[in-house]
Amino acid sequence: MDIRLVLVGIEGGANLGMIMRLAENFEVDDVVLVYPRELDMDEARRFSAKAVGRLDNLVVYKNLDEALSPCDVRVCTTAKFSLDGDILRSTIPSYDLPSFLERYKKPCIVFGRESSGLTRDELSKCDFVSTIPSSSEYSALNLANSVSIYLYEIYKSKRKRDLVNLAEREELEQAVSIFGDIASMALGDETKIMRARTAMRHVLFRSSPSKPEVRILTHVLRRVKRRIEGSSTKQP
């Protein structure tokens, strides 16, 4: 899936810069503008950070139809949605978007102006419309923040990168087992030993610990066990 981000009538240099950076953060190559306002490009450069190079290669389209032409599905975004008769503002929530995009090769995601969003004519050019769930008191997010949420949703669905080096079941079992040995040395009562063992099992398995975390815990438990064994042989 190769997304095109279409920014219609963007007004803020800071937003443009931040969106360039987001495109880099979430690996979106294709960002295009449609009739942008006059932008503060110094501000754009400042907010684009390491993605500043993208500002030199911006593609600008004269109208929305041209910008949408290569896409096999076009999704408009809006902060104003309707639960009633306004079909144009019937939306799906941002978190459902990735599942609806799965079957398409080149989705266009269209964002409107900071001040007024997309016009009804622009909304009517999309195949469907999406919105971000937010407070009914103040629902309109800053443009770059909206973009960040959509790109994040799509990125995480494309590629749930291993952010965690999760411990294997055997590693957790081993930690529980050694903790059980220690418990049985420290406690007399069989019921209490079982409870302690179970508590440790629950805590470890529920916390989805990483390999390094379990390794250091197991290491400590093993040392403690040896220490207790040593001291108990010394005191016969």
Added chain:
Amino acid sequence: MDIRLVLVGIEGGANLGMIMRLAENFEVDDVVLVYPRELDMDEARRFSAKAVGRLDNLVVYKNLDEALSPCDVRVCTTAKFSLDGDILRSTIPSYDLPSFLERYKKPCIVFGRESSGLTRDELSKCDFVSTIPSSSEYSALNLANSVSIYLYEIYKSKRKRDLVNLAEREELEQAVSIFGDIASMALGDETKIMRARTAMRHVLFRSSPSKPEVRILTHVLRRVKRRIEGSSTKQP
């Protein structure tokens, strides 16, 4: 769950402003600063938009411990995570955070400096650490955009607000049924009629349409049906 957002050493007025707006968008009342740099407050006001009032009531703490004291769980955020031995940077991904927060009443979510994030000393004050999945080429998001993603994840888990006025099963069945009637008038072959009916059923049920969408479709189908019935009685 009543979240406290803790911003450590924030450097940018635009970011502070955008975060105030995000707090309003995602209904987070408690935002505090810890040793902020000298900030461009004009820029902060501009980017806070309708949440500008929040800038007058900002709480600033002298140190992180004080800021964290009311919280029953403290989560630090980082763009630099470790899959190996660096326990301090063993992270859980942003999308798993809400499930880990469920049992707490007052979670603190801590964000570091735009330039350098949180120090190791600051990271060590947290109960665990989280990161946003992003490109390995350029993983560091702008501060406000990171905040937007975390607040969004927590908000959507707290309250999956009905953004869609989903059609009931009976409404979809009715549309399928009327379409079937039309198909049987338009097509002679029973197999083709069944296929058309099935295709319509699949499309409608897969697209999770809203009530207004199904109502207008059903209305049109009903009109078409009557029209065909009328014309067929006229031509005996």
